[in-house]
Structure formats: structure tokens, C-alpha cells
Amino acid sequence: MPTLIVYASKYGCAEKCARMLQDRLEGAVLFNLAKDETANLEDYDCIVVGGSIYAGRIHPKVARFCARNLDVLLQKKLGLFICCADLARVDEQMAGAFDERLREHAAVVEHFGYEYNFAKMNLLIRTIIRLIAKIHTSQSHIAEDNIERFAEALR
Numbered sequence: 001m002p003t004l005i006v007y008a009s010k011y012g013c014a015e016k017c018a019r020m021l022q023d024r025l026e027g028a029v030l031f032n033l034a035k036d037e038t039a040n041l042e043d044y045d046c047i048v049v050g051g052s053i054y055a056g057r058i059h060p061k062v063a064r065f066c067a068r069n070l071d072v073l074l075q076k077k078l079g080l081f082i083c084c085a086d087l088a089r090v091d092e093q094m095a096g097a098f099d100e101r102l103r104e105h106a107a108v109v110e111h112f113g114y115e116y117n118f119a120k121m122n123l124l125i126r127t128i129i130r131l132i133a134k135i136h137t138s139q140s141h142i143a144e145d146n147i148e149r150f151a152e153a154l155r
């Protein structure tokens with residue numbers, strides 16, 4: 001049975017990472033929590049759940065998906081990923097993003113790096129990023145090695 005990759009992304013980085021992972025896992029199916037309606041989790045032996053961190057929290061649709069499907073996810077081969085820019089706080093942000101039971105059950109837990117995509121941000125968010133992160137142009141720091149290692153753990 002193929003892998004289901006469930007994700008949510010505001011500015012495109014987690015989506016790009018989900019696609020990069022899909023390319024590495026034969027037959028994997030993408031499920032965008034912002035668009036797709038329902039997935040029958042019973043159709044998959046392996047499920048990946050991932051999303052990005054904003055103000056210390058995982059995308060709310062990812063949090064909701066995990067809370068609603070906790071029991072099912074604990075019965076699957078599981079992979080968890082986050083995209084986040086504060087690489088010094090990956091462990092802490094991962095702990096806040098996913099329930100401890102999911103993290104302990106998962107075959108693999110990784111961060112996939114981050115991007116700042118100014119073209120997709122509104123003026124307010126662009127201004128906040130400029131002031132707080134001191135970033136003034138779009139940047140891409142996707143951790144391809146981590147995606148490769150993650151895929152390897154699920155093959």
C-alpha cells in the first residue's frame with residue numbers, strides 16, 4: 001500500500017518539501033489539508049504528517065488533523081516533519097508541534113529546513129519578518145539531505 005503525505009503550508013515551503021518527499025517514495029499520494037476534502041486513512045499503511053511553524057506553533061490544520069486522527073496514526077508506520085527557520089529550537093518546536101505519543105511512535109521525525117517567500121506574504125507579514133527575523137529578501141534553505149534520510153527510513 002502506498003504512503004499518504006498529509007501537509008499544510010501557508011507560503012509553499014512545506015508543500016515543496018511534501019512534493020520532494022513524494023518524488024522519493026514510489027506511489028506516495030499527497031493530501032493538502034487546505035484543499036483536499038477527506039482521505040481514507042485505512043487505505044494506507046504508512047502516513048507522513050508535516051507542516052510549518054508560525055509563531056512557535058504548527059499550522060493549525062496539521063494540529064487539528066493529528067488530534068482528530070490520533071488513534072489511527074498510532075496504528076500506522078508514521079513519519080513527522082516540520083519546516084522552521086529557527087534551527088536552534090527544532091527539538092522544542094517539534095515537541096510543541098506533535099503529541100508525545102505520535103513522536104514516540106514515529107519511525108522518523110525530521111525538520112526539512114525553511115523558506116521565506118516574500119512574494120506570497122502580505123505586507124503585514126513581510127514587515128514582521130523584516131523586523132523580527134531581519135530578513136529582507138526571499139530565501140530558500142530546504143534541507144534536502146534530511147528529506148532523503150526521512151524517505152530512506154520509510155522505504
Ligand SMILES: Cc1cc2nc3c(=O)[nH]c(=O)nc-3n(C[C@H](O)[C@H](O)[C@H](O)COP(=O)(O)O)c2cc1C
Pocket residue numbers: 008009010011012013014015051052053054055056057083084085086087093113114115116117125128129
Ligand atoms: C509569520 C511567520 C512566523 C514564523 N514563525 C516562526 C517560528 O516561530 N519559528 C520558526 O522556527 N520559524 C518561524 N517562521 C519561519 C517558517 O517556519 C518558514 O518560513 C517556513 O518555511 C514557512 O513555511 P510555508 O512556506 O510552508 O508556509 C515563521 C514564518 C512566518 C512567515
